[in-house]
Amino acid sequence: MKGWYFIIDAEKCENCHNCFLACKDEHVNNDWTPITKPMAKKGRSWIEIKGRERGQYPFIDVCYLPVPCMHCDNAPCIRVAKNGAVYKRKDGIVIIDPSLSKEQKELVEACPYNAITWNEELKIPQKCTFCAHLLDEGWKTTRCVQACPTGALSIYYAEEAEIKEKAQTEGLQNYKANLNSKPRVFYKNLHLFTKNFLGGSLFTIRGGIEECLEADA
Amino acid sequence: MILKNIICRLARSERGAKLCLKFILWVLGTQLNYKARKYPRFKERLSEKDIIAQIKLRDNSYGRYYVIQKGKVFSKEGVNALADIVISFDNASIAVELLFPPKNYLAITNAMKSFQIRAEGPEHLSCWFMDLISYMEEVSTVYGTDLGRGVKRYTSNTNGGPVFVYVKEDKILRLTPIEFDKNDPEPWKIEARGKIFSPPKKTTVAPYTLTLKSMIYSPHRILYPMKRIDFDPNGERNIEKRGISEYVRISWDEALDIVANEIKRVKKTYGPGSILHGSGSHHLWGNLGYWLSARLRFFNNVGFTPVAHNPDSWEGWYWGAMHHYGQSMHLGAPETYGTVEDCLKNCDLVVFWSSDPEATNGVYGAFEGTIRRQWLKDLGVKMVFIDPFYNHTAALFRGKWIAPRPSTGNAMALAIAYVWITEGLYDKEYVEKNTYGFEEWENYILGKEDGIPKTPEWQEKETGVPAKDVRALARLWGTRKTYLAAGGLVGFGGACRDATGTEWARSMVCLMAMQGLGKPGVNFGGMQQGTPVDTSFYFPGYAEGGLSGDTANTALGVNLYVRMPQLPTVNTVYQLVPRLRIPEAIMKGKAEGYFTDAKTIEGQFRKFEYPAPGYAPVRMYYKYGGSHIGTMPESNRYVKMYRSENLEFVVNQSIWFEGETKFADIILPACTNFERWDISEFANCGGYIQHSFTQCNHRVIVMQHKCIEPLGESRSDFWIFAQLAQRLGFGLMYTEGISEFEWCKRLFEASDLPKVISWKDFLKRGYYVVPPPKEELRAPVSFRSFYEGRPKDTPEIAPLPADYSEEVFKGLQTQTGKIEFVCSSLKRFDPNDPERPVMTKYIPAWEGHHTEELYRKYPLFLITPHPRYSFHTMGDGKESWINDIKDHRVCINGYYYWIIRINPKDAEKRGIKNLDLVKVFNDRGSVICAAHVTERVPPGVVHSYEGSAVYDPVGVPGESPDRGGCVNILTPSRPIIKKSHSMAVNSCLVEVEKWEEP
């Protein structure tokens, strides 16, 4: 069965927050019931940009990792939810039902990716819906992907076998794969965020003067 | 049109004309009733007033009057002595020509200028009646795309890119970038190094554009006219309460009456010049409603002391670089035609020097340049980033980072020249042929003049950058075809705004001259500007003045005035106040400045003084928008100024209740451009950034639909000015009897659009993408003809013909026609100015590590570049979603604090941890910020953006710490050099300490 996946390139994300803002634009003050109710006016969006600085002045690297809901195939939130308040659609998208989930604050803690937010005003847990209301209307893309200027974000509609193969050939990885929740979000260049960074410059002393051997970090 | 020709021919004889007029005036009456029957909104308008309007010939030989009563019109032939208003024409043939559609605006303008058409009666009634007639077309207009289920998709434009606007039941659902469809043209293609590059068929948007919905519906919107509670124009004004007291809601009539009466009062009491007016330049977007259009038309007719702008984001380029190679029309920054293609094809290295286009989006350019820089990276072109801050462009493209101490970059530039000279790594032939004065500068570099060779070791003491790094950079650069991206757009922001900004920018030109500016692969730019779009298709930029009527202070006279004839407007007050000296002008009654005049190099040598001979001192301040406290240096001065008795009246016309707005006596609520009509193009400024749309991958011209009704009682600027104009006797002169919608149509007709799309289709689709030109017709590469010794061939009339020393188009704008290492213009103006010598030299910053006493007290260099997420103050504060971006502001105990970035070593010394609240201070004031502890700034440097829209003093305004984040409170107000009107906001010494909320 075909379903939706995110493919996110950590190398291309520049922390511009267009995705974050586009998600707010789509959801604050708009009610997309039954998919979701309006997002809280203030606070975080449903896609978060995690940042990591590696190294020390003057040799540093900065990497950003956009983190939406992982739409896990083995989703902890579905297991924790009462009255089937969280469910998976046929296309793989995980949805928190806005009425069934009322008062279920424990769902916020259930997500190991910290993707679920608590809407204090409406007393409901909320998260990225993969813009299901738009895809259902025939949109070809989600708001965050559409607004991303670098191509860091993309979505992909495929069979599980296809994405697995793609992951293999392109070196795509899940973030925190050890959690075994089977995320539907695949990252390119994840090592920039998870691994350490080595930087420096090589120089020699020639005629009493320091000379660089190579101008690159 | 054919019908009109026939009618006009018929109207040549007096009898024929009268017959036609009879018919036209009869139709007008029936049309008014028809529209009222068909459109409830028209009926509503019609029902606003009961009047008798007369249209007639001046000799009373023919006329028809319209009795408008209870939303119905009854019209009758004849002349009615009881008419409230009378519109009269000199003769019937003029009347026919002017009244029969389609309108001929040239004929109308001519008739108005020669008084062949007149209006009598109360201004507000004639304006109302004319507006009603203009509204007839607007009300029946179908616009936008119907998406079903009650959703309409409109278009609008912003200073961060054009957008689709989805609206349901008068509420904006969403804003998205524009995705083109099959009707839109195929984009350009560039073949370079075996690959083909072509941009995607869509537009990008800047973060502040995506936050607009939260700003349009912000709780900080001003929805009603307001009066400071303790301000009484006829009694106690309580000036000292400005910035402290609350406001009460008043009616539009009361607010407009107060403002109009104050205008009259100060003019009558003190004389011309007593009204000061200035604007922030970023009141959203649009050719008609923007600051250089509707605003100027109004103030020119009032007579005002304008606030003279400094070249704020260009400083060093304007006051420095220009003297070496001209480019005055670009404020001293280089032109960039054809550079995207040349860079892709030929360049091996890009040096980004104080350049962060990923943060500033060039200017107005959204993320159009990002993909092009990604192409460079894909091609393996090396990138080096020189900036005291590890900026966002550096972070994305991950090149070598070199961080000179702020305000010392020129030392590094001179050392690079030293390496090139001593190692023979520059283009001697080019220097010989295309430049002037090199030897003299060479002597200085080598130390023959002052005994100090400008070696990499010498610069290390100034910049802190190891000599070996500079030597390596010089060699890399000297042996590769290199583009220099100096500034975020090229020549914009950053180092040009510090105490050595003029000398730094000058060196940028000198370095490029040594490498052969204009040779294939050797030019200015970081792929931010210079796409191969069509530069010949005419659509004006906002600096072309729109409906301002002002050919002196906008670029209206260049193209638009002949295409869109309109009533000219002239400000008769020859008095100016330099923007950076407004506080001194008000409080001390004295100020001086130099002109920002882009016409010619020498334009900047002219000095002006306030007060001007024979003019009144300023007594009233009409402020448009509220940004100075966040964007101007040492801004506590501006706060104090508002509390000066010399300012008897302050009115602020603003959309939001921002930091500066609350110092007004009367606040007039303007609406956003989503609530009114306008028309514009993506990133097209025109004028001082000619062809700035070459930042974009596509030229996108946009109908800015009126997407929703104005919120509350807010109104368009045009409406507000028109209402005031009525009270000052020039209502009809202001609007020319037509609505904003009709002005849009008029501008559409003045452009090249009618050749390619009908008004109807344009209104419906909302945008037009100009097809790219054939490859052979693309603009040539800037400076290529100069390098090759041919006449200038890029598509711009800059420099002006008179500015060539020999033949027009031959050489550059300088006296020698060459790039001058020793500047003829400075030799003529002031050869002994120690602050701006005739050739660029290293002059230590007047606020920096050489000002020892100050440096001991305040050991941290604060740099305050253009912000990343907001556009100056636009998008900040106001409960905008941008506040929730953790790198813009941080929310601590429910309050959103501005951020200052500090190196871990400096933080540790001061006991500061990440996200601690800190007080940043110096002798000028103090600001409370949240600390980001980061390796992105070197030890000794702190980084905080300018542009806070929030000013929130914890105690007495102007004298207590600001929690809002206006770090410009700390920056020096001293000009870069005395003989300029400039700011050096990136040269600022501060100390930082932990702050506990009291």
Ligand code: SF4
């Ligand atoms: S897919 Fe939609 S809901 Fe999810 S983060 Fe993106 S914009 Fe938000």
Ligand code: SF4
């Ligand atoms: S829009 Fe794209 S580049 Fe910008 S923060 Fe989001 S993922 Fe990163």
